[in-house]
Amino acid sequence: MHEKIITFASPVFFLLIAIEFLVARKRQKHLYRINDAISSLSLGVMSQITGVFLKLLSVGAYAWVFNHFSMLTLDPGSIWVWISCLLLYDFLYYWLHRMGHETNLLWAAHVVHHQSESYNLTTALRQTSTGQLFGWVFYLPLAIIGFPVQVFVAIALIDLLYQFWVHTEQIGKLGWFDRVFVSPSNHRVHHAVNDIYLDKNYGGILVIWDRLFGSFIEEQDGEPVVYGTRSPLRSWNPLWANLEVYKAVWQDAWHTRNWADKFLIWLRPPGWRPADVRHLSQAQQFDLARPLYDPFVSKAAIGYCLLQFVALLQAATYFLLAYKSMSALNAVVYATWLIFSLWCIGGLIEKGRVYLIPESLRLLAILLMTILSANWFYSYALSVTGQTLIAAGCVISIVALCFIFLPKNTHGHLPH
Template sequence: MHNLGRFTLYVTAFVVTVSLVEAFVLARKARQQGKAYPWHEIGMSLADLVGRKLFALLPLSLATPVFSFAWQHRIFTVEINSALAVLLLFVGQEFCYYWYHRASHRIRFFWATHAVHHSPNELTLGTAYRLGWTGKITGTAIFFAPLVWLGVRPEVVLAALSLNLLYQFWLHTTWIPKLGWFEYVFNTPSAHRVHHASNVDYLDANYGGVLIIFDRLFGTYIEECADEPCRYGLVKPTTTHNPLVNQFEHWVGLLRDVANAGSVANAIGYLVMPPGWAPDGGGETTESLRRQARGERVGV
């Protein structure tokens, strides 16, 4: 455990250092073009990182009881002691991650946390570690519990997830081009730029962590197009420089809608339906925004 803590510290230091180097390079380029670099974006990502480290000290995680229950009722005991076992764990974890990530975009309760990751209006390496403070208490561990139920030790599942997220660090860039055949199997900066884009045609796509094959399999893959430059941030851009507002504005909006729902069914709808959903059908979900965009294109 001591070695794991030291490894985590080294990885965190590496990630922050590289993101700051990128920020200084981008800031220099911005100055040469007579533009101001948005340093507050890096500042809010660092505030997010510090906040999550502090929250980790509190016994609030739902992963512990969920994983404990799954482990107690496991149907096998899987030892990760061969190349085949590692491969199966990798693919299984990637499958679970795909559905976790997809649910984080399509279920508003989970989106209230995940929206923080998509709030930067510039895509940089600093975006990679802005993940939201409330992830530990939203129960997303249920998406990875099947691996524990099948017999993979909880600590191994969490380690695999950590490595998955570490891979994704380099994806949060605008300066790495498309990578040829690599794009067909693996998640790349190009695919992830689409994922972070708020263009209507790019919304809710490319959920994979390391692989992109499940997006291709389940119909959520969208390729980055040269004639459709990515516009980063949320559909309704976040303009605050206040980390507290950044972290909780979507929770406040969700709780307000639930409180004013008018019925239990509507309240549940606000929690489990996609962001932008409204009981009268007049909301701004991805589907409704695309219908509106298609109507505008044909002049309806």
Template sequence: MNIILYAVPFFFLLIGLELVLEKVRKTQYYRTNDAINSLSAGVLSRMIDIVKALVPLTIYVLIYDNFALFQLTETALVCIAAFVLYDFCYYWNHRLGHEMSLLWAAHVVHHSSEEYNLTTALRQSSSSIFSWVFYLPLALIGIDPIVLISVGSLNLVYQFWVHTRHVPKLGWFEWLFVTPSNHRVHHAQNRAYIDRNYGGVFIIWDRLFGSFQEELDDEPVIFGLRSSLKSWNPLYANLQVYKQLWQDSWHTQSWGDKWRVWFGRTGWRPADVAEVYPIVKTDLTKFEKFDIPLSTFSKIYCLLQHSLTTFIALLLLLNINNLLTYQQIAIVVWVLYASYSTGMIMEKRSVAPWLEWFKHSTLLAAIILIPLPTWLFWSLTIPLAVSMLGAYLLQKSSNQSSQLTSNVIESI
């Protein structure tokens, strides 16, 4: 956790560098709504990890303490071996995350962006509940839990930089390591690229187990999902496939299929359900990115809201040992709600301004009722005041737009 937390400033530094390249090279790899959605998913993932992290680690420690086959000293060689073995386990975790419906339901959020930039790396799942199982063999061979956490964090940090379109193929490096080029393939929805290149750090696993695909010059990558998310709601992004699996399991008449829906091959659906409730796949020959145009003011407002939400999430992560359980849960719930509310603004939902007012009211109440250090008081009060003014202007603009639409309809 600490390694990832300390890496966050470097993540944003690299995102800033990529935005400079975006301007210099006149590329269009970023959209405000998509980037905010990716970053919000990342914040939610960190928040949910607080709630769910203890149980898997407890099981790992239990196996390590009672069933480890070897007592390994934490030498440099052991740590390097743990790093390589962790990536091997990650490969199979990742691969099955694409090949089994229940695991795909958790992983799908990372692939839901139709853009590919460094913010995409932070678009992580909040609903992954089985991935820890794949690393239990490391406990059996005697990898210390602290070493596991460290190599796992390093593995995740490495994966950040490969989510860019600004880096071309890297020659011999492509043969051994995951690179931006071969990971772009992994995020593609092109038929030639689907379900390829699962490695986290080392691409050699894909070469060994037949899942490698090179990025082709004559097959430009189309990013995203064949069944487009069509939403800026980070909560829905985490729940969409679970919802579909539940509906398919409920509607099918076969008891065997009710089970197979969850544990069968990703994309498989019972014949009786697929006939009555078909899912239309994206026609890549007519592919258009999902987008809801926003005014410049709305974009700035959403960026401010995301920044405020991220700041509060970071406060939780940095002070988690000093907070009571109910305080941790309250902040997590507020961050979830705030992320959802920002998504509703980006979707131009009529309820969005009211969601914002409720969010601002709860934060204002917390500032008034809870004794805070002076620096924190002003760090929250100033952006909150600006946010409330922005919410007022946003609601006023929304009301004017609705009135104009009503006048046009009446004139017709």
């Protein structure tokens, strides 16, 4: 249900993104960079794809605890059950979110959401693909109390959908609303790397938890928010975005000689390192005035990547709606191709023709599958018209790929 609602809500998301883009342009605030937006949206798509498999862990664990250890069986037909579940869920989300900034293990997943150096509605869709590995533990008290699985899943979705609209710079302060609820103003603070704002405002729907537990700060007029992370990602690679912190912490855990530190490092705050490995690399000095990560890529290359992403979005939507009718092998193969495709698109935006061969292989695989099997990943029979359109799209894409990304000689002709 979760992924289907997100899928059906996507047109609304994109409509609001378009409105925000137009409003920002009218106000002479050019908040959108296509490379950054594609990166954020790619990470959102990837999180939905991996969520298809990881929800078996998160929702499955909740259901198992509910069936075996619940103290009560609360009535899903009662409005008070829903209201109390929403309040308790938001309270537990606050602590999950806070621990996501205070422990390496959870920060390694949550960092994805903070990596963008821009702040707009595409940032809201920039989600981790590994958050469900450990985050579900925080919500088990709801299962023990006795909130049914369907209530838990629905409330989790409500809490997630609420947070979409607060990722914007186009809405200013809202008076009393800012003092009770999470709003664009106090959530901008949460995404800041300024010293005064760092690690504040963790609430999901209600900001009163921050006020109660001392983690609230108001957005200051004299302190413009700077977005990103203290260790900038500087990449459009969606796989690396999900793995960079895991790799760094794992390397320190591997190299330290202290066996306690090998385990405790995962529970330490981000940036903490065992004493005997600090010499292996020097910590980078953070510059608040650093230039935004924006490697040059031609307009033609950006246009190609944007069109490929739009086409891939349709393929991902089909996967999220139809995966239950696929065999397990087909679902894994399809998901792998989608993630590989997102990796290729991010690579083309970042490094250009270095990713020419992987992208060509991706397109050739679809072309051969379409021609030889007349099926879309053996889950949907293609008509002759469908085959023709997909094959033509692949051929045109390969030609455009070569024309845009292959280096040209001094006479303006493609090299042999």
